[in-house]
Amino acid sequence: MSKAINKLNEKEKEKIRLLFAQREKFYRILENPEQGFTPPTALLKSGETCFLIDYVNMGEVVTERVRTYTGTRLKLGSTPVYLGGGKSVANEKQKNVAYGELVLTNFRLIFVGNMRSIDLPLDKINSVECFQSSIRISQSGKNKPIFFNTVFNPQLWKEAILVLSDKK
Numbered sequence: 001m002s003k004a005i006n007k008l009n010e011k012e013k014e015k016i017r018l019l020f021a022q023r024e025k026f027y028r029i030l031e032n033p034e035q036g037f038t039p040p041t042a043l044l045k046s047g048e049t050c051f052l053i054d055y056v057n058m059g060e061v062v063t064e065r066v067r068t069y070t071g072t073r074l075k076l077g078s079t080p081v082y083l084g085g086g087k088s089v090a091n092e093k094q095k096n097v098a099y100g101e102l103v104l105t106n107f108r109l110i111f112v113g114n115m116r117s118i119d120l121p122l123d124k125i126n127s128v129e130c131f132q133s134s135i136r137i138s139q140s141g142k143n144k145p146i147f148f149n150t151v152f153n154p155q156l157w158k159e160a161i162l163v164l165s166d167k168k
Helices: 002-007 010-031 154-167
Strands: 050-076 079-105 108-113 117-121 125-130 134-139 146-149
Touching (some): 050 108, 134 154
Antiparallel strands (some): 050 146
């Protein structure tokens, strides 16, 4: 194990230290909620403690429709006639909607962005999936999930959301 750590460059070692420190701070705040953060933009309700803050891009799955036409133009006598048809094709893709502050408290997940804001109670979250630098959150009552991209520590965010939603 130590040989593998020695092979890492200094930048990777620093990132591992930061990830570990962030995880340690989360569990310290979980044990003693008075040590919580004060978010710069989100307003907390009474009795709420802020556990994690990150600046992220929020994305949604957007359906784009492309319509194609084909046909031919004929002339019957002196009257032009167009014979043809069209087809609509739907493409789903992820689109960044806003950039802002993502805040996790003991009651809710708050996103305060430049174009959109979300206040999501933790008990409405169905599932959390983490990827290399993003998390996907599925919520009850909604068909499409929400993506938060450029998350510094997605594994910790997933773990923290699951721990806090089970505590309630």
